[in-house]
Structures are given as C-alpha cells and as structure tokens.
Amino acid sequence: MAEPSQQDSVRPAPQWHPATRLLFRFAFAYFLLCNLPFPLTWLFYIPHADVVLTPLLKPYWAFWRAAVPWVGKHLFAVNPAVRINGSGDSTWGYVQVFCWLTLALAATVAWTLLDRRRQSYVRLHEWLRVYVRFALAAAMVTYGAIKVIKSQFPDPALDRLLQPLGDASPMGLLWTFMGASQSYNVFSGAGEMLGGLLLTLRRTTLLGALVSIAVLGNIVMLNFSYDVPVKLYSAQLLVEALFLTLPDLRRLGDMFLLNRRVAPAADRPLFRRAGLHRGALALRTGLVVLFVVFSLADAYDSGRDAKQPQLYGIWNVDELTADGRVLPPSVADASRWRRMIFDFPGMMSIQTMDDSRHRYNLVLDPVQHTLALTSRDDPQWKSALSYRQPDPRSLTVAGKFGDRQIQARLHWVKAPKFLLTSRGFHWINEYPFNR
C-alpha cells in the first residue's frame, strides 16, 4: 500500500484536507476494530477450517473477554457479566463500543503524529472499502437468508396464538407479525440479500450500498421502535453502508438533485498485475457463492420444524388445588392456571386466568414422569413436578411450584383453527377483514 503505484507515479497523489485525513484515520481504525475478526469468523463453513481458525482466534477472544469486564468495572463501575446472547445491546455491547471508540481515537492520534507528511490515503481507502463492503455484504446475506428461509421469524407458536396482544412485548409483537407471513419474509430477505450481493461486485457497490441503506434504515427504525436489542449492530451496519456511498455523493447529487452531467466513477484497480486481479476475482466469486449457499443451508437447518414434544398441545386446567385449597376459575385470579401448553421440546408455557403467558424451560423425563422447570428470566427459580397421564387426553400434575404445593387436573383440547394462521390469500375482499 505504501509503495508508489504506477497510478501514483502518473498522477500525483491528491491532496486531502487535514480534517479529511484525520477522519479517514479514525474511520479506518474504527471499522477495522468493530468488524474484526472478519473475515476469519466467516470462514468456518469451509470444511475443516476450524482446525486453523480456532487456535488463531483464541487470543483475540480472550483479549475481549478480559478487556470489556475490566473497562466496565474500572471506568463505569458496572459488571458486564452477560456477554453473548440474543441481545447485542447488553451492557457488554455498550462497553465494547466504548473500547472501540477509545482505541480508534488512540490509533488516530498516534497515526497522525507518525505520518504527518502523508497527503492522502487513496489506496488505503480503496482497501478499506473492500473490507467494509464484504463485511457488510456478509451481514446482509446472512440476515437475508434467515428471512428467505423463515428461520428468524418462525410461525407463531401455540402459546403465542393464545396470548392476548396486550400481554406481548413490543419485540414479541414484531416477531409475531413477521412470523405470520411467509411471503413477506421472502420479500424482506430478498431485499437484504440483493443489497448484500450487489455489494460484492465493485461496479454495483454504489447501488448495493443504497439498497442496503433503504433496508437498514427500516431495520434500525424497527429496532428502536420495537425494543429490539440489535440497535448498536444495525446502526453500525447502516453507518457502513453510508460510508460506502461517500465517494459517489457528488455523482448522486449531480444526478438526482442538480441534473448536471455526472462524472464517470473513479476506477482504482486494487492490483496492477492482471494475473493478481483475475485471481482475486475468482477467489471472491468462489467465496461469495459458497457463502450464500452455506447461509441458506444453515438457515434451513435451524428453521426446520422440531419434533413434536411429549404432551404436545393445549391442556385446559379443570381443577387447581394450591396447598390443599381448590382455586375457583375466577377470571381475576392471576395465580390460577388456565392452560398448560407444550409446543416445542424443552419448553412449556402456563397461561394464567388473567391470560398472561409464563414461559419455562422444561426437562421432561418420560420414565420418571417428572417435569423439571426453570424460569427463563430468573436463574434461581426452579420447580420439580410429577405428572401422570391416565389416558391420552387426561393429565394430572403435582408438586412444589413457587412456594405453593400444587395439584392440577387437566384435559387436552384440540387447538382451534386460528384466524391468523388460516385466513389465507384473497384477491377480492368486499369489505376489509380487519379483525
């Protein structure tokens, strides 16, 4: 990068404004930090790649596992204990962003002091664009694949279909809304994959970045509006897409706002040697195709319907005894069970009389006839129940639940034909069917 290229010798390196140089150094450091260890993490799908990748990445992961808690403890007096789960907006996530910003700032200062004579970073900028393009493309393709295959937003589960709207969290509502339509998932996923794939071609990078901005703008707004904890990550992806449009802002302005002649796109080949260029092209094409196939296959595997669990279905609670006292099915009693719902292996829901839904992790032992429940929110909470199934449609459950000794008698009911999942498509509606 540092060596003068042929292009540089023909055309003198342009003079960048000092502020531009400063901003570039910061952007370079930050984008690198927040995307590392890309692309290594994305190579795991190559057979046996883990043999090389895992030892390579170990020190990197160890560094962050040590750094984030240390910074959290000493600078913010918080303990970012929770690291990786479905949430990207954990305390851990914010502290890590703080670390990236600080490190990028430090790198900018050091770099500025050491490299004062440099007029511009044309070639480095080009390489940074390649890196950001592919990091963003990988994210867009992955997110697109899990929508096209509909594994991100599965069909609403039984316990969800019985839950009243008001009892859902905003994020739960978004998930149910998305889960209700196959075609809308395919459309959303195709929009993301299209943006991602256009980014992998140099010529269509601008279009890919603009499509990505449109798609990600919507996603960022959904995440902020519906309490989806992917705010930091989606905002980062949006900023990356915006960054990729920067060199073409003048061309876009000439085209769409001023109706002036649009200059041709600058052509800055990465490699001067034709062989190198062709090799890179072939490598890119191979990796992109492999990656798309892998993403779709992976989404397909995780989206496949799990086996129906034991006790599958909806069980209405006919009688509930707590500490020897029968609780009447009063609609106002939030502690009286109304239904037990078994839909997926390893999970169980109890709907109480006020209709709110309570979810538990479940270990069902069909030999001992026990249900071991743990709370999804409170790791301390546990319950061990025994069950009997005198006939396929009857169930009794007994044991300590919370601080009460519970005995319940239930009967199996056929799941109703839910309007949400059975309405279907209609070309003609004489009236809006807004129920």
Place this chain on the structure above:
Amino acid sequence: MAEPARVEALADGVPGGGPGPETDPGDARDLASRGQRSPRWSPLTRLLFRFTFAYLVLYNVPFPLEYVPFAEKLVGPYGELWNKLVPWVGKRVFGVAITVQPNGSGDTTWNYVQVFCLLVIAAAVTIVWTLLDRKRASYPRLYDGLRVYIRFALAAAMIGYGAFKVIQSQFPASPFERLMQPFGDFSPMGILWAFMGASASYNVFAGLAEMIPGLLLTARRTALLGALLSIAVMSNVVMLNFSYDVPVKLYSCHLLAMGLFLIAADLRRLAGLFLFGRAVEPAAYRPLWRGTWFRHGALVLRTVLVLLCVGFYLNFSYDNRREYGDYASPGSPLHGIWNVEELTAAGKVPEGERWRRVIFGYPGSIGIQMSDDSRRRYALKIDPKAKTMTLTRRDDPKAKTVLAYTHPAPELLTLQGTFEKRQIGARLRRIEKPAFLLTSRGFHWINEYPFTH
C-alpha cells in the same frame, strides 16, 4: 430526448433514452423552444404510448378536480357514471351481481370490474387513435404532459398516505378490545394494524418515507429521485397488502406502476450511473410553457397547490385522529375492562359460551369475551335515565338485545336481561388501571437479554 437521432425505444417499449453526449442542456432547451422536429418512435412504442396514456389518464381522472373547491359538481356525476357502468358490465360480461361499492376495501368485485372496463376503454381508444393518427412520428410533448400529470397524481397519494401515518390516524394505538384479544384470533390485516399501531415513532418514520418522495415528485429536478423512492416504499406497501390480506392491492399496484412509468425515460441514465459507472448526461427537458410568465405562473401555482395539499392532509389526519383514533381516552364512565365475577343463566350454558369479560373500548361499542376466548362485538347505546343498554349485532341491525344495568359503585356493574334467548344476570368488576406490557414497555437503550415476551 431532445436529439432526434439518439432517441430510441428501450427494451420494454417505453419511450426514453438519454440525449447524446454532445447535447448540453442549454442546447436542448434551445432546440425545444424552437420547436424542433419530432423524434421518430417505433410503431410499437407509439402503440404502447397511446395505450399507456389512455389507461393512466382514465385511471386517475378526475384528479385533480377532487381537490378543487366547487368542482364536486363535476366529480359527482362522473362517479355516478361508473356506478351505473360497473354493475352493468359485471352482470352482462361476467354474470356477477355487484351489490357492494368500494368502501374501506379497494379490492371489491366492483374495483376489479372497473379495472377491466378501464383496460377495454383504453384499448378501444388506442385503436381509434392509431387509425386516426397514423402519420404521427412520436408524442414528445404529450409524453411530457402525461409525466407531469402522473407525477402530481402519485405525489398527492404519497403525501396523503404519509400524512395519515405521521399523525398516526391510519394506525391508531390498539384499544382495550384489541389488547385483550389473543393473537390467534387476529386476522392478518388485524395484526398488521396492531403492529403498526404499537409504535408512534415507527409511524412517523413510515409516514415521512412516503411524504418525502411525494414532495420530491412535485419538483421537476428531483422527480426521478422521488419516483425511485416511491418505488422502494410502494414495493414494500404492495408486499404488505398481498401478504397481510389488506384490500388495497389494486390501488397500491397502480401507484407502484405509476412510479415505474415515471422512471422509464431515465432507465438508460440510471444504468449508466449504477451498473456501468459511466458518465451520465443531464436529462434534457422541454419546458411545458413557452413564455417566461407562464413558467413563473405555473411554478407559483404548483408551490401553492403542493403546500395546500400537505396542509390539507395533515389537518384532515389530525381531525380524523381526534374523532376516531383516541380510544385511550375514557369516553364513558363505563370505559374499561370488566371481569365477570358471577354469571347466572337460565338453563345450562354450554362450555365455552360463558362470559369471561366485558369490554367498553371503542365509543359506542361493547365487546364480550367468552370462556373459549371468542369475542362478540355489538354496537352499544346506553340510556342512562332508563338504565338500559341496547346491544345491536353488527351483521344484523335487527337483532337487538336490551339489558338493564346498575352501576352501584365505580368498579361494580350488574347486567340483567335476555341475551341470545337466555335469561342472564352478570356481576362485573372493573380491572383497576389495566396495565399492558405492549403499551407500557417503553424504550430501552440497554437490554441484557432480548425481551421477546
């Protein structure tokens, strides 16, 4: 466009193509004002243009008369004409009796038959026009005029829909009935409405995403950008309508098609910019008006009309929201969710048909939730003097139920009367300050875990 030799039909047959590289805009303007020779279009392009012209004009008429004060004298009879023609065609051509006129649904049988009529009329116009106007080489000025018309028709729709969302009158927050309704009991359209209604900020975003393209369409220079953004937004709306059973499929498809029509002339320039990284010449344009005064006048008129349009829709949405949207405000002293503590009934009530809750949400309506979670909704009239409430079935205005009520304390209510041929008595207790996770969760910068409840 201005240079005859360079103008050619694009693959999809829509007239277009950029000017040659040697043409600069000043040049184009001069040529235009001197009334240069028309470019030559292929016969197929001319045919397609005539059809497109006829269809798009027919579809959008009487726009913009519905916005013009005192013009309803013209709009009314025009609508009546369709109300006669459409049922006639439905009966004669398709053998269907059309009884329902367009209502909240734009995908009624009526609408489909109307689109059929429009297609037939446009085809007839095309044939006659082609026969009468065989010598014409092209229609550059008519094409420009059509583009202006479609630009403003699309802009008005985008601004209108945008305003409904920005003010949140299209998707109001869910009232009590909705909040108590199980997800499985929603229709797909219902879940889309509930989803949109749950976030004020997302409504503002979605509304601006429609209003901004609408406004960009009103200025000639930014019309291409406005059309592209309209296409992006309308594709999403069309997909939502098809996926969630929203009966605005026909109309939203037409708006999308209008957006596509508007970019047709610039496809070559767009490909140069986005696919080939080439230099792109500016779009040449022929001013619609020759005289400077005309041009200034048109500009002033347009600006005033656009501002009026924006103001009108925002104001309309605001009124609409105040009248229908604000369900959260207690309209009557009975507003709220009432648990049924005791229900007495003559005879045995079948499983699933006992009352669980009674909900007074929407003004003038009552909802009864049964023990199997099904809902019954009735129009409600309360007579506070006689202490009676009259429930009317929505699908059968003649089926009335009169219940006597007492309201001994703010949180207590009793109902008595004959409900569905059964003598019943119910004692209800109001839920004090019902709290819903959906409406109370709020915004959180930090989530240690996803909160997908």
